[in-house]
């Protein structure tokens with residue numbers, strides 16, 4: 036029996052980062068992972084493979100449709116899908132091996148197998164061959180992530196009706212891809228296959244896409260995606276999906292009920308969300324409480340109701356994002372080592388990695404209205420940004436929301452080129468409690484896309500210079 040300060044179940048971004056920070060702080064740490072490779076959903080079937088395919092498909096679309104505008108003639112590029120998927124697999128392997136290296140470098144014991152909590156301080160690991168080992172530990176961290184959900188009556192077969200995992204490995208470009216759900220994962224993977232030649236239809240229950248993102252920003256983004264060729268059926272629900280060898284027949288009704296229509300698809304991607312994954316962990320037996328959404332219930336210190344058992348990442352409260360899981364891992368490791376760990380949940384960036392990207396941090400206009408907070412809006416379009424014009428990347432805008440009384444930046448929403456990088460300037464500004472004037476007075480290099488952020492900050496006081 037091995038004895039540790041800390042045993043972490045799951046080596047996704049939450050678990051492996053928690054392990055590294057704990058080891059840095061001198062805690063004797065072990066991880067338990069049942070997947071063949073470390074890195075969790077994010078590295079194996081999430082962030083990394085989706086971004087690899089987004090990158091490759093974007094390059095294809097640029098070569099196929101946009102190089103000519105820059106005076107580059109390449110003829111008609113051809114897709115070698117098998118090679119593109121192999122490139123994506125290499126990106127996964129490179130990253131998961133990186134995590135393996137980091138665990139070794141930090142002298143973290145990695146136990147391969149399924150972890151089950153026997154009691155506070157005891158984790159049983161069952162290896163693939165059935166061998167059981169018990170680890171003794173002062174603290175246990177549940178970092179077991181999340182899994183795909185489907186809709187009633189729709190069975191994911193990962194061939195015709197796929198989850199995000201199947202959508203990362205389609206054997207051929209579908210003629211017609213239907214997305215059920217207009218959220219980030221669906222729109223990213225839908226963009227990949229649209230660029231590669233699929234007709235893409237998005238069926239969304241709500242009357243808008245990207246629930247939770249600033250409504251004005253989501254509307255602009257939808258317009259851009261529609262211009263790129265995606266079709267949207269909002270306020271609609273799929274009531275049945277029947278797969279055959281030839282394709283899938285969908286029954287679609289207005290969300291409020293009404294006459295159903297039939298839609299034929301070659302492949303259907305179900306992207307309606309994810310749920311916390313706690314199967315076989317033994318939480319019920321040990322008495323760990325969950326909330327009404329099945330998430331492991333925790334307090335402000337990531338502690339469950341059972342002393343010595345903690346939870347971080349997708350399996351517990353908060354946005355299902357890799358960087359949120361990572362930051363929670365760091366904060367918890369620091370607390371367990373007697374330091375003051377902290378995550379500022381008001382400043383967690385959220386990015387959609389399409390082209391153009393969508394990025395957000397802090398409050399939306401809807402949030403501020405709901406809270407009765409008076410605010411000013413500064414908005415600047417990329418059509419007025421020199422670099423964006425020169426690069427033919429003028430879709431979108433930067434929008435900054437600042438407190439009407441204090442001018443403190445409360446949120447920012449960007450749809451446009453490099454939005455996912457640009458948002459971090461505002462994230463840092465918000466961490467430092469900056470005003471929009473602070474951002475506006477910061478000298479920004481010319482010509483950069485970041486000048487649009489400065490101009491949006493100037494626009495809060497209606498003094499943008501290039502608009």
Ligand SMILES: Cc1cc2nc3c(=O)[nH]c(=O)nc-3n(C[C@H](O)[C@H](O)[C@H](O)COP(=O)(O)OP(=O)(O)OC[C@H]3O[C@@H](n4cnc5c(N)ncnc54)[C@H](O)[C@@H]3O)c2cc1C
Pocket residue numbers: 044045046047048049050067068069070073074075076077078080081082083085148149150151178179180181199200220312314315316347348349350355356357358359360388
């Ligand atoms: C297609 C897709 C794209 C995404 N893109 C992004 C993105 O661009 N940016 C972003 O921030 N987020 C993205 N996400 C979300 C991101 O992947 C998750 O938020 C993140 O992986 C959560 O990390 P985690 O450590 O909580 O859990 P996970 O990454 O899910 O890891 C949990 C690990 O625990 C293991 N495990 C579970 N139970 C046991 C057990 N009993 N014993 C041993 N091991 C166990 C699992 O095998 C898994 O490896 C994406 C998700 C998907 C599906």
